Amino acid sequence: MKRFLRVLAWLLGLFLLLALALGFSGYLYLRSSLPQGEGRIALKGLSAPVEVVRDRWGVVRIRAQSLKDLFFAQGFVHAQERLWQMEFQRRVGQGRLSEVLGEATLSQDRFLRTWGFYWAAQEAYQRLFPEEKEAVDAYAAGVNAFLERGSPLPPEFRLLGFRPEPWTGPDVLVWAKMLSYDLSGNWEEELLRHRLLARGISPERLMELLPPYPEDAPTVLSAEDLRLPLKREEAPSALLRMAPPRFLEASNNWVVSGSRTTTGKPFLADDPHLGLQAPSLWFLMALEAPGLKAIGASLPGVPGIVIGRNHRIAWGVTNVGADVQDLYLLEEVGGRGYRYRGQVVPYRVREERIRIKGGREEVLRVRETVYGPVITDALQDPPKTPMALRWVSLDPEDHILMAFLGVNRAGNWEEFQRALEVYSAPSQNFVYADIDGNIGYIAPGKFPIRKEGHTGMVPVPGNGEWDWLGYRRPEEWPQVLNPPKGYVVTANHKVTPKGFPYALTYDWAEPYRAKRIEELLLAKEKLSLEDMKAIQQDQKSLLYRDFRPVLELLTPLSERGQAWKGRLLSWDGTMDKASEEALVFALWYTEFTRLPEKEVGEAYWDEPRYLLKALEEGDKNCDQPETEYQESCLDYAALALEKALDRKEALGAKAWGEVHRARFAHPVLTHTPLKRLSDREVAFGGDRYTVNVGPFDPATLRMDHGPSYRQIVDLSDMEASLFVHPMGQSGHFLSPHYADLLALWRRGDYLSLRFGAPLGRTLLLEPLPPP
Structure with missing residues (x-):
């Protein structure tokens, strides 16, 4: 009875809070905006019926009769569950937050417009491969099919008073650009070094303050793993050796050969460490159509499965942190241009019109160079010398979606490799396993070729002398199949051993997580699924x-x-939350x-x-x-x-967990009276260097980044594989699936995702009959 009364009191409090914030009619509107999970819906754009099944956790299985219908349905379901998140992400990429949020986001929009993420997405869309474009267009059509139904929109739209525009191909691509930005931080490292040198700190002192990666620390690949000839390394200069392991978005993954497991088949584990947010970054799905059968973590706003498995292979990713960005110091001439290859080249000026909620409009003049935009114009405390950015993700051609769609369909190592040949950025440590017992590793990406003396660690003159010479060929990428030691571990630490022909970067994470994972993998002769879980949850420092x-x-x-x-x-x-x-x-x-x-x-x-x-x-x-x-x-x-x-x-x-709390904040509702409904916070252990990572703001001790997703794939019984992400499947705070996975994530539990017919609610999407 007491429990019933507590629940009743909570529900009454919820109703009163919503009534005060939105009014009674607003509350009824919110209830009606929850997604339809069963029955039938007729949609223009489908060629055949598609089955959508939601299990007790809101995990979605989609079965379609063609790839086009599959991606159409995925776009529709993503929009059902996460439309506001997708809209917010799209506006971030477009630099259009101020239209709906006002002056508070104006500086952010200026920064985003200066970089030109959406311009790059538009250019990339025009150059997609036909198969890739068909998937993107089908996905966007599915989102638009949801919008065209006229269903009540998620609460954020009502609160902010606008309706979303139709979805387009570049809207799909721009979020991949933003993720590449989040995982590529070299430009900030270059600015940091530039600033410290300007403060009068000598290169020798910088080597002390920012020590190079230790020579005795582990690397992902050893010399015996590599097929490429190693070279004799010359003594590097002071600036070449200056390699600060600064915190970017981090991750762990590993794959273990069947020779080291109790099942005789590989295990593959992955837990990408990204921003913690409400709703979750990820959405769990199983996708099935002729030619594709994949299950795992998808990104709302993007077709396909990003991390997961199909019926034959499994894969996981962590960030390489490859240096694919360079800053170029510009010698300005009269404020109208810059000196390049002995001539004065005028700036190309791109006008960006930023509309601000309330009616005001600001015109931003972005200066473009042969390298890219002058990004220092958008910094609040710009250096005296303007700098332009060269970055692979601003290149006009980008086929990262094609790479992931190919991985989704790959059935063996050769097909997996071939799929990744078109991969661009951000470079990721891909670990691989298949049901035949093979394990592998590859770090794909567009790695710039720089001339001798250009380390990519500090800004260089933008006079044409330090331009990139091209990109590394796929056969030159770090990779190995069935390494002799029987496992591969990546934790953002150094990938290549001494003597590797070129440098991916000089900025590597501290090797603490990698050392601890290897320590635990080698602690037993044979490793079980329970051992994989224990490693993923380990918080020994x-x-x-x-x-x-x-x-x-x-x-x-x-x-x-x-x-x-x-x-x-x-x-x-042990950095336990109770300690x-x-x-x-x-x-x-x-x-x-x-x-x-x-x-x-x-x-x-x-x-x-x-x-x-x-x-x-x-x-x-x-x-x-x-x-x-x-x-x-x-x-x-x-x-x-x-x-x-x-x-x-x-x-x-x-106790550590009393102040070290993982925080899941909604990007908009956290600033409204609805914060108590939208945001979540839980006690957590760990620190920046534990395997079960818990990085925190040293000033507040708050944890805003962490394991955004966990998976463990058992290649001896793929259907027994484990998956989880924090918060829940729904982006609607009135949904029972808004935060029902958070308790599982916090205590280290998992879900089993299967291709077999699940028990749950079934929604049938059907072609709209002709008029």
């Missing part, structure tokens, strides 16, 4: 293992500090990252190897100028512990 010797040498400044030194030394380093030691260690390390703040101009400098070297060898930043004596770095670390304990007391927290 190798960062703690590296910093533990520092704690042993520490002389705390108080009895409180002494007591906590003992507790931390007795701790096993008080995890909380103190995270606060202590975070405080310690403030060490070079005055030198670099950034509050937190999360570079573990710089910090460890400072503790071992000393560093000028450890001495506090406000005191009369010279502090050592151990003194600084002891003071950092006291500050961490002060912060813990101010927070009033007894």
Whole structure:
């Protein structure tokens, strides 16, 4: 009875909140805007009936009689469940948020318009292969079929007072461009180095502050894995070696040969670490039509399956972080042009009209060069010298969708390789397994060929001397089939071994996650499905293992500090959400990252190897100028512990998960009275360096990035494979599937997605009869 009363009270509170925000008629409208999940719907554009089945979790299975109808139905279903998300993503890519959100997003629109994502999507659409274009057009037609029905729109449209425009081909492609942007951060690294050099920091000091990837750390591929001849490496220059492992969107994946498993067949695991949001980035689906049978994670707004399996193979992706962006310093002449190959070349000016909610319009004049747009014009604190961007994702031709559609249909390694030959960006670490027992790895992408001396790490003169010379051929990409060690692990760490013929990038993630995954894979002679799950959920910190010797040498400044030194030394380093030691260690390390703040101009400098070297060898930043004596770095670390304990007391927290919370915020509703309905927040463990990752804002301790999707594929029984993503399948906050997967995701549970006939609600999409 008490539980019933609590539920009743919650429902009454929900009704009152909606009534206050939208009125009673608005509430009724919202109820009517939930998607139709069963019955029949006649649609113009279909050639034959399509079956859409939703299971108890809202996971969708679509069966069609042709690929065209399949992608049409996928577009329709995505629109049913995630239309607002798709609209928001489209407006981000178009740089048109201000039309519906007002002045608050104007600077973001200026930035997006300057880069020209939508221009690039429009150009790419004109150059699609016929088969690729048919899939894109069918998908867009499915979205438009939903819009043309005149069904009540999701609540966000009513709140903001507009209706979406018809969907087009470039709308499909632009979200792929935005994801490529999110996963390509080299331009920011170049600006960072440029800024630090301008501050007077020498290249030698930069090597200390931003240490290169350690030579003894693991790489994805070993020398014996590669078929390409290795070259003798010459001693690199200071700037060539300067390689800061900064945080981009991260991920883990691995594939294990049947020789190392209890089943005798491979396991393949993947968990891409991306932004946590409401609704989820991903949508679970099974797609089936003649010539295609794939299941896994799809992206609302894009046809096909991005990560998953079909009836013969499985695949997973993590970000390579390849350097496919360069900034070019422009020598301006009279403000009208720039010097290039001995001549003054006038800027091409592209006019962008940004409409702002309320009626105002702003005209943005974007300067274009032979390299691309002058992106420093859109920065709030631009450098003195203007810089233009060269980036592969702004090239006029882009066939990334064709690559993924080919992967969806591939039945063996050769077909998988061939599908990826047209892959562009962002480069991904693709791991592969098939039912015949093969495992493999490939890093596809358009990797620029730079002339000798151009590392891609700092801006170079845009005078024509440092232009790209072309792209690497597919046969030159890092790849291996059936590596001798019997497994492949990728965790955004360095891909290629010493002596590889060219550099993919010099910016690699710290190898902590990769080391821990390998450690766990090698801990048993034979690995089971349960072992794969345990690895994916692991939150033991190798960062703690590296910093533990520092704690042993520490002389705390108080009895409180002494007591906590003992507790931390007795701790096993697991960053569990219920652990008080995890909380103190995270606060202590975070405080310690403030060490070079005055030198670099950034509050937190999360570079573990710089910090460890400072503790071992000393560093000028450890001495506090406000005191009369010279502090050592151990003194600084002891003071950092006291500050961490002060912060813990101010927070009033007894466990890591009390303050380290995974946050799922709606991009619009989080700023309205409906925030309590749209947003979610859960306690979480881990940190930036654990396998089950938990990166956090050091100022707030909030976690806005993390495992956005998890899958484990058992190649001995594909139907027993496991999948999950946070939040839920629906984008509608009144749907029972808005956040029903969040509890599973948090506690490490999974769903089984099968091709077999599921139990659930069935919706039949039928061709509209002729008039």
